C-alpha cells in the first residue's frame with residue numbers, strides 16, 4: 001500500500017511530466033515546420049535573386065556577357081550552397097561551378113549533405129533551370145543545383161540548436177518547479193490526514209479526551225478533523241453516561257437492599273420483633289426494587305433494536321383523557337386539578353406506547369406538583385404533526401438541566417426525587433418511544449413556575 005503523499009506526488013509529477021513533454025514536442029514541431037517553410041521560401045527567393053543578378057551581367061548594346069561578374073555571382077552563390085551552370089542563348093556554357101572548382105564544389109555539397117543528415121531532414125541535390133532576362137529579352141539560362149526541399153546554413157543550424165536548448169531548459173525548469181510545488185501541496189494535504197488518522201486511532205484505543213487542535217486551510221480536511229472531534233466528544237459523553245449509569249444502578253440497588261438486609265438481620269437475631277409494620281417496610285423496599293427492574297425492562301424493550309410499533313390512527317386527546325382517568329386516584333389524592341383541552345388530532349402511532357408516554361409525563365407532573373397545584377394537558381397540531389403538551393405549576397426544572405433529564409437515571413435532585421420514588425427512567429422511555437415514532441420531545445420552563453413537556457408526532 002502506498003502513502004497518500006507518495007501517490008499525490010506521483011500523480012502530480014506524471015501530469016506535469018506529460019504536459020511539459022507535450023508542450024516541448026508541439027512547440028518544437030511547430031517551430032521546426034515554420035522554419036522549414038521559411039527556409040524553403042528563402043531558397044526560391046535566393047534563386048530568383050541569382051537569376052536577376054545574372055541578367056545584369058549581360059550588355060545588350062554589345063550583346064556580350066561580363067565574365068568577371070558571372071564569376072563573382074557564381075562564386076558567391078557557390079559559397080551559399082547554390083551550384084550554377086550558366087548558358088548563353090545558343091546553349092553554350094558560359095560559366096560552370098563544377099568545371100571552375102571541382103574540389104570546392106564537392107566540399108561544399110558534402111558539408112551541406114552532412115549538416116542535413118544530422119538534422120534528420122531527408123532530401124537531396126536537384127537542378128532547377130531558369131531563363132536569364134535582360135530587359136524583355138531572354139539572353140540565356142542558368143541551371144541552379146541546391147539541396148532540396150530545403151537546407152540549412154551553418155547559422156541556421158546554430159539557431160535551431162539554441163532554440164531547442166532553450167525549450168529543453170525551460171521544460172526541465174518547469175518540471176523541477178512543479179515537482180517542488182507538487183511535493184509541497186501533497187505534504188500540505190497528507191499531513192493533516194495523517195494527524196487525523198493518528199487521533200482516530202487514539203480514540204479507538206479509548207482516549208476520548210484527545211482533539212484535533214487548530215484549523216486546516218483545506219475545507220474538506222477541516223470538516224474531517226471537525227467530524228473526528230465531534231466523534232470523540234460524542235464517545236466521551238457516552239462513556240460518561242455509561243459510567244454514571246453503572247454508578248446510579250449500583251446506588252439504586254444498594255440503598256433498598258441494605259435497608260432490607262439490616263431489617264431482616266435484626267429480626268433474625270432477635271433484636272427486633274418481626275412486627276407487621278417492619279415486615280411491611282421490607283415489603284415496600286422489595287416492591288420498589290421490583291418496580292425498578294420493571295422500569296429497566298421496559299426501557300430495554302423500547303431502546304432495543306427490535307422495537308416494533310403496531311401503528312394505527314390514534315386520537316391524542318382521547319388517549320390523554322383515558323390516561324387522566326386511569327391516574328385519577330393519584331391526582332385527586334393530592335388535590336390537584338387536571339384538565340385536558342384540545343381538538344381531536346389523529347396521528348398514526350402505536351396506541352399502547354403513546355399511552356405509556358402520556359402516563360410517564362402525567363405521573364411526573366403529579367409527582368413534582370405540590371398539593372392544590374394545576375396540571376394541563378393540551379393537544380394541538382401543525383401541518384405536519386400532532387402536538388401534545390403537559391404543563392404543571394410544580395417545582396420546575398433548572399435551566400441547565402433541561403437537556404439532561406431525558407438521560408437514564410438522571411434526576412434533578414437526588415434526595416428530592418428519592419422521596420418521590422422515581423429512578424430517573426421514565427423520561428428516557430418517553431424519548432425512546434417518541435423517537436421511534438419519528439417525533440420529538442422537549443422540556444421547557446413555564447413563564448410563571450413549573451415545567452412544560454412538548455411531544456410532537458408526525459402525521460404521516
Ligand code: ADP
Pocket residue numbers: 360364365368392394395396397405410411412413417421422423424425426427428450451
Ligand atoms: P423519575 O422516575 O425520577 O421521575 P424521570 O425520567 O421521569 O424519572 O424524570 C427525570 C427527572 O426529571 C426527575 O427526577 C425530575 O427531577 C425531573 N422531572 C421530570 N418531570 C418533571 C416535572 N414535571 N417537574 C419537575 N421536574 C421533573
